[in-house]
Amino acid sequence: MSKQEKIREFDPNGFATNDQLFGLPFTYGESETVVLPVPWEVTVSYSAGTADGPKAIKEASLQVDLFDPVLEGAWKRGVYMVDVNTDLHEKSNRLRLKAEQYLDKLAEEADAHILMEINHACAEMVQWVEDSATHLLEEGKRVALLGGDHSTPLGYIRALGKQHSSFGILQIDAHADLRDAYEGFTFSHASIMFNALKEGCVEKLVQVGIRDYCESEYRMIQEDPRIETFFDRDLKQAAYRGTGWAQQCQNIIEQLPEKVYLSFDIDGLDPKLCPNTGTPVAGGFEVEEVLFLLEKLVESGRTIIGLDLNEVAPGEDEWDANVGARLLYRLCNLMALSQK
Numbered sequence: 001m002s003k004q005e006k007i008r009e010f011d012p013n014g015f016a017t018n019d020q021l022f023g024l025p026f027t028y029g030e031s032e033t034v035v036l037p038v039p040w041e042v043t044v045s046y047s048a049g050t051a052d053g054p055k056a057i058k059e060a061s062l063q064v065d066l067f068d069p070v071l072e073g074a075w076k077r078g079v080y081m082v083d084v085n086t087d088l089h090e091k092s093n094r095l096r097l098k099a100e101q102y103l104d105k106l107a108e109e110a111d112a113h114i115l116m117e118i119n120h121a122c123a124e125m126v127q128w129v130e131d132s133a134t135h136l137l138e139e140g141k142r143v144a145l146l147g148g149d150h151s152t153p154l155g156y157i158r159a160l161g162k163q164h165s166s167f168g169i170l171q172i173d174a175h176a177d178l179r180d181a182y183e184g185f186t187f188s189h190a191s192i193m194f195n196a197l198k199e200g201c202v203e204k205l206v207q208v209g210i211r212d213y214c215e216s217e218y219r220m221i222q223e224d225p226r227i228e229t230f231f232d233r234d235l236k237q238a239a240y241r242g243t244g245w246a247q248q249c250q251n252i253i254e255q256l257p258e259k260v261y262l263s264f265d266i267d268g269l270d271p272k273l274c275p276n277t278g279t280p281v282a283g284g285f286e287v288e289e290v291l292f293l294l295e296k297l298v299e300s301g302r303t304i305i306g307l308d309l310n311e312v313a314p315g316e317d318e319w320d321a322n323v324g325a326r327l328l329y330r331l332c333n334l335m336a337l338s339q340k
């Protein structure tokens with residue numbers, strides 16, 4: 001059956017009749033956007049579960065309504081999720097236990113061999129993501145990376161760097177993620193933006209919603225002219241004084257170049273929307289507040305060249321995956337809408 005025939009026969013208002021992402025009927029070849037799942041959480045600091053995010057989001061996605069008010073007939077463009085790499089998931093589970101053992105001993109004597117093994121495996125994960133993303137981009141796909149913890153998108157950012165000489169990162173997050181090798185882990189979730197800024201292609205980092213950071217991260221924010229941080233506290237206080245969200249969004253967007261990579265850590269949202277995420281922090285956004293920012297970003301004429309959604313851990317009631325699945329759909333559609 002051709003794609004056109006599938007579009008004619010598919011009922012976007014009905015129940016999902018297959019178990020593909022969002023219940024869509026399209027093959028990989030027929031889909032404009034590809035979701036690349038990276039079930040990896042070796043360096044998670046607080047509570048685990050985000051490696052199960054892709055599977056849980058895929059299951060929850062069957063309930064997502066396919067109508068999107070910002071993009072007419074969004075579903076017809078196709079969003080396809082490639083199979084979860086089960087070897088990577090198993091490796092993550094195995095090494096996460098080792099990382100816990102390593103951290104338990106951190107205070108006394110650190111085991112250099114375990115640390116080396118973990119850093120080596122994380123570097124291999126980054127390389128696998130770079131290779132996979134490069135392949136998808138070369139096939140003309142738009143790519144949405146789905147974590148896993150926040151260490152997962154580095155390889156994707158590198159892959160984009162081969163196509164785009166320069167772009168900015170818009171980071172939605174509770175944390176600054178600017179630590180130089182957190183707890184000894186070179187590719188820690190808490191180091192993703194520190195590592196991304198070493199890539200020559202990243203000309204600007206705009207952080208939004210940040211409310212948990214250490215002194216060295218604060219100093220880096222002050223000293224590195226490429227970093228612009230909109231702290232949760234400042235955004236809220238400006239709102240209390242009467243500055244509307246539309247104005248604040250404009251201030252945020254002005255800091256970004258024409259090409260934007262979106263890195264969305266679910267913990268940037270209010271933790272009521274992601275109670276099982278690895279490191280929840282009180283404060284943060286409603287879903288529509290962030291989507292409003294992103295709609296304004298697209299309206300400004302900027303292009304979302306790629307995106308990731310990370311740190312979604314399903315928990316027992318699957319609530320976080322429910323939020324994550326709806327968010328993923330809207331993000332993919334905004335990326336599609338932003339293409340010239």
Ligand SMILES: [Mn+2]
Nearest residue numbers: 150173177265
């Ligand atoms: Mn993060």
